[in-house]
Structure formats: structure tokens, C-alpha cells
Amino acid sequence: MATVAFESVTKVFGDGTRAVDGLDLDIADGELMVVVGPSGCGKTTALRMTAGLEEISDGSVRIGDRIVNHLTPKDRDIAMVFQSYALYPHLTVRDNIAFPLKLAKQAKDEIRRRVEDAAGILDLEPYLARKPRTLSGGQRQRVAMGRAIVRQPKAFLMDEPLSNLDAKLRVQMRADIRRLQGDLGVTTIYVTHDQVEAMTMGDRVAVMRKGKLQQVAPPEELYDQPVNVFVAGFIGSPAMNILQARIEGGVAVVGDARLPVAGVAGYEGREVLIGIRPESLEDAALANGEGRHRLLGRVELREALGSEVLVHFSTAGRLAATDELLELAEDVGDDRAAERATLVGRFSPKTRVRQGDTIEVAVDVEALHVFDPKRGSAIQRRP
């Protein structure tokens, strides 16, 4: 086990693409660090540089005390789980798991013992004599995990290992991996584009965009205190509603509504972006006098999930359309140029609103986020 550190790591490909740009990131011994971001943000490239599968253009990667820039993958003492599992199809499950130990010329008895230990941990004993093609997706994923843990490496590198599984299995494997990593205490870098995976698995989460690290923090902090509009829009499902607003007399004017926000004195008379998490919105009829601050809207869509109701409603005002948000909107097909903004509220299941209704929505103004529209950074709210 070891620490892993990225020190101003940059990767520029032959065609000039800057995949990773000055990445600084310290991962503590035994920590599970999730690196998350949309496609092309450089997360997988950063992982492959750690593994030694991509050359580092500038900066250094340190595993433990050693700078590993010029070491081949086999000399880095790391194990990797690939998105495709990358199991050797011509070998049995037993030989797949034993592969790294055979290469390390371990004694036969030792190999057998460690393979059986790993198979025991992952419930793979009944499948040891089978070839990968006869296994289900979940079993293959466990074999890939077995091949990684059998080596007792300094660090695990995982490249979207759950993305080929169905939703139910993914939830189960998510918990299994988290538990296994906790038991083994091996430093782990886990790359994913799924922010739910990031939030549920990581000790800390590093959010990347266009090769640059945006924020690294524990999941709760990332959710509650995003440092910029990209992190705010990326973390959370449904995503944060981010609207254009204007500060007038210490109050944010959004369409017809006036929402008091603190700590924006320096922005008087200027445009800002206001972020409202879906759970900060509630059907005003159920708000019991709380939430005096309201938005008027028309229900466009109602999604009843049992424990909550997601209500999509249009309201006066415009959605923010910064580069970062347009990039995120592209992923989900949002129309950020529309005349009226469509917001999502996470309402109590007791709500009686129906599609087409005109409603009042209570806003928890204590939980509002304010961003600078030019820089995209969060505005430090001062009391």
C-alpha cells in the first residue's frame, strides 16, 4: 500500500490534444479516490499514466516514495481493472487470477493458496475451471477483481469497472467493491463518468473537466459547496437548477421572483448565476408557512418515484448558459436558450400537482448557491 501523487501532470497527445493539464492530486494511503467527469475530461488518461500505459508529457507521478514516470507498467506494482474486464479468453478463471503471480514466478503452492483465497473472497470457487466466455457479466467483473487483489499491489486502478453491468448488479457491485477496498485497505483510484457512483463510493471525489481538476473533496462537501458552476451542475441527480439572475438591493431577481441571498454586496447591479438544488424546491401548498419565497410555474412533467415526486415546471427567467453548463446540457439534451426556464423540484410524495397545473413553488433561500457568470466560480457568501 502506498500514497499516489500527481504533481503538475500533463499529457499532450501527438495531435496536440491536451488531455490532462497540470493535474495536482494527492491520494492518501488506503484512500478510495474517485475521479469523475464527462467523456473526454482526461480521467482515463490520468489513470493510464499512473499505470504506465501512457507516457507522461510533463510533471511526475509518484507511487509511495518513487517517481514512476519512467518505469514500465510491470515495475510499478499496481493492479488495474478495465472497463471491458480484459480477461484472457484462452485461460480458465483460475489461470486468469493466477496470471500475475505466474509472471512474478511465485511458488506453485503459494499461487494456489492465493488464488483460492481470492476466489473465496469473491465467491468464485465454483467457476475456477471455467473459461471467461461461459460467465455472466457480474462474474467476469469479479474475476477481474480477483486478478487485481491476488497480487496485493500498492494501488488499485479501476477504469469504469461497472459500466458494462445492468443497473441492479451495478448497485450491488458498487457496495461489494467499496467493502472489499475497505477490508484490504489498498489505495484505489476509481475512474467513472457516473456521478452517483462517485458520490457513493469515494472517500474523496476529484471532478475533472477538459483535462483540468475542478475540485477535490469528500462527496458531501462537493455537493454542498461546489467551487464552480461546472461542479455544481455535474454533481447531483437531478442536476442543480442554475438560472440567470440580477442582484438588486441585495436580492437576486429571477424572472418575476425576488430571492434574498447573502454575501453578494460586491455584485450589486450585476448579473449572477443562482443555483437551486431540486430538494430546495417544494410544493408551496406543503411548505407549512416556511418558504415565503416562491416561484410561479406551470407543471410540464410529473415523475412519481414513490418516496418523492420529481416535478418539472417552467417559470419566468432563463437558465444559465455558460460554456460549462452548455457542455453538461449537451449530455442531457437541455434547451438552455428557451424563453422560460424549466426547473426540476424534488417534492414530497404528498403533493397533488398534476401536469398542466399552475403552481407555487417554495424556495429554501438558505440553500441557494451563487456563481460569478464570467468566471463560473462560486461567490463566497458572507453573512
Place this chain on the structure above:
Amino acid sequence: MRLPALGVRFLILATFGIFFAVPILWLILAPTRTDKALIMGHPIAFGSFHQVALAWKHLDAFSGHIYRRWIANTLYYALSATAITLVVSVPAGYGLAIGKFPGRKLVLSLTLVVMIMPAAALVLPIFLELNAMHLIGRSLSVILPFAFFPFGVYLAYIYYVTALPPDLLDAARVDGAGELQTFLRVALPLAKPVLALIFFFSFVADWNNFFLPYVLLADSNQYPITVGLSDLLASTPSFNPSVGGGGQSVNIFKPELALATLLAVVPIAIVFVFSQRALVRGLVGGAVKE
């Protein structure tokens, strides 16, 4: 489909089928008949197994069992050259597919150019080269040029580019394998379909090569079957009247010639049957994601 349209379709197919099948059928039946029967009788008819035995006796007796020698020579040349081809072309194709080195594209382009170049065009420079190395008239003069099989390199290249997931190689490297071990333990065992494909095409090309050994070998004891058959043809009164009529010492007529041709095809048919499954798998390998 209406009946007349079906009839026209059947007629066209039957015409082409018969056009191609008749010569093959004639060749298969010819050793069962006498030379006279082949000329005077119905073109497609079965003679007797006794006549086949007689044809083999005449063929085997030709020039002191030299037919057996030609078959043995051909097997030796083709198998030796194919073995060298496999050893060379699979790593070469792998290197071209996954390697990152200066001149990779140039080597790939040259492989393609040499692949489409007619073999006969190279005979003269090969002859001069082998002559300079004092190899003319030796087995190596045939085996070494046969072993040069750029199509095999290209097949291996295509296989590795299309059918081998790069993650597998990366996994092996991370698991502790060096480049050679990655090739030997992962890439090579997974190349069985393309190995069969290269073996088949190389073996067939070597078996059927006529011009190169015809130029490079002078002693009929060293001939492969292709050159031997032409020698045999030249000894047949039917094709070469100058060797005389029925009173000659060489009993090689049309039935013997047909038998010699048929027997020359048998090894290729056997290789095909044994490599058929791998061939089909190799031909479609990488076409779909498994």
C-alpha cells in the same frame, strides 16, 4: 416467385454448374478408364477400379518411383517454408499492428506492394541473389523464397488490429508481463485462427508454386510435384507426340496423368479439411463484437 422465373433461374444456375462440374468429374473418372475409352467412349463414364490400380502401377514405375519423390519433395519444401512463414509473419504482423516505431507505415505499405507483386516478376533477381549465395540447385533455394510470404504478415496484421482488444495487452503489461511475454502468453495463443489461415494459404501457395522451382532446380530428383507434372506431361504421347506411340517404354497416358494430378491435390484437400473450422473462424474473426 412465378414458375417461369424460377425455371430461368434454375436453367442459368444449372448451365454454370454443369460447365464447371464436367471437367472435374471427367478428371475424377479418367483414371478408372483406358486411354482408348477416354477418346472413343462416352466422356463421362466409370471404368473399373482395376484400371485405377493399373494406372497407379504405370505412374509409380515412371522413372524409378520418381512420382513419390516429387510428392515428398513438395511436402518438405511446403512444410519447411510454411514453418518459417509462421515463425516470421505472426510476430511481424503483431509488431506492425501494435508497435509505435518510425517507419511503421512505410513497412506496412511495402508489405502491401510486395503482396500484390506477381511472384514471377521476382524470379530473376531471386535467381541472381541465390546464385551469389551458391544456393542454386539446393533445397534452400526453394524453401527460402517460399518462406517470404507478405500476405501472411498482412493477415496477422489485420487480425491483431481488428480482433485483439488492446485492453488485453494492457492488462498483461500491468499484470507484470514484458513485451515479449505479452506476445507469447496473450497475443500468440489468441492468434490460433489466423495461424491456421496463414498455414493454409502459405501451404497452398508453396504447393502450387511452379515457376520458381522450375527456374531454380535442375535435377528432376529435386522437383516438386508441379514441375514434376510438367515433366510427366512432356512424357505423354498424347501431349508430346515426339516421345512416340504405344510402343514406348513409358506407360504414361491420359489415365495416368489424371491420376497424378488428382493425387497431387490430396494433401491440400487434407490440410483444408483439418483447418476448415479455424479458417472460417479466422475469416470472420473481429467482424462482430463478441
